[in-house]
Amino acid sequence: MSEASHKQALYELVCRYAQAVDKRDWTALARLFAPDAVLKGPGFSFDGVDAIVAGMNGLGRYSVTQHHVHNHLAEVEDLEASAETYCIANHIYEAEGVTRKLDWGIRYRDRFACIDGLWRITCRELLLDWSQDQPLPGANQ
Template identity: 85%
Template sequence: MSEASHKQALYELVCRYAQAVDQRDWTALARLFTSDAVLQGPGFDFQGVEAIVAGMSGLGRFSLTQHHVHNHLADVEELEAQAETYCVANHLYEADTGTRKLDWGIRYRDRFACIDGLWRITRRELLLDWSQDLPLQGAAQ
């Protein structure tokens, strides 16, 4: 497999993470990580894939999320890789004043391992660069 193929596979992996989280597909999410993976961010530290899935299921408090994956730069060395990925995550929720939209500007710092020909996340660190919480403009379906 070429370096470009590995980088494409890593990009698809981080996109599948966004899709699994937004669709609340916890089985698909679990397949993206190694069993001993770590997911850390502001106020959370999930150790192991079971803790990651349990922790991420807390997103159920939002009526909808959309993670938009942007810049993704990866460095591949044989069967290991690291990357930084930019993401804007939208979270809709209900408040006394109506529907609100919490937006996060995220940078993920990731480490990956290629196991049996498939890339998996071994460590994901969520860095929150900015956030805003505004009334939703327009109808949410």
Template identity: 35%
Template sequence: MHDDEADSPAAHTPSRLRDRSELRDVVQTYAHGADRRKPDLVASMFTPEGRLVIHRDPGSTEPPAVRAGRAEIARALESLDRYPVTTHLIANQLITFAPDGDRADGETYCTAHHIYESQGVRRDRVMSIRYLDTFVRTDEGWRIETRTLHCDWVEDRPLTA
């Protein structure tokens, strides 16, 4: 991918701006599907053979969990069932397109709140997440070929309200 693409005239064509918007929709649909517990919707944002690579908590020496294919990716969402509520807030997104325009790399920041109860106290496990994505244009539109989830930090706090 090209690092200098943001300054090129091609970065601002209507088709490239549409691609950026569609890629943002893919990322936001993934977050919505996770929060609404719609595993098939989340999985549909991946190519049929897509991969989800999940690095555990920061500083962990465990190898990442790897889920391949839409069925496995949908099952991976079951790990969120222990939280009655989650909210994934999508923030910065940087996209770099391949020269052919049908592939792209992305880095997206997310702050994810995971609400749960422990010993009668409602708590919020806040995670700062970076999604490193490889996108490909398919007959279904833009899809994630590989998503690598990195958790930069975690904070666990009691909720006062």
């Protein structure tokens, strides 16, 4: 497999992460991680696939999420890789009868391993660069 093919596979992996999270497809999400993977960010750290899936269930407080994957720069060396991926994550929720939208500007610092011919996330660190929380115009009409 060429370096370009590996990089495309890694990009698809991070897009599949966004899709699995937004669909609340925890089975699909679990398949993206190595068994002993770590997912961490401000105020949380989940060690192992079961803990990652359990922790991501916390997204249930939002009626909808959309993770928009942007810049993705990966470095591949043999069967390991690292990347930084930009993402805007939209979270829709209700508070005091008002529909609100919480937006996060995220940078993920990722590490990957190719296991049995498939790339898996071994460590994903969420870095929150900015956030904004405001009423969602037109949502309560």
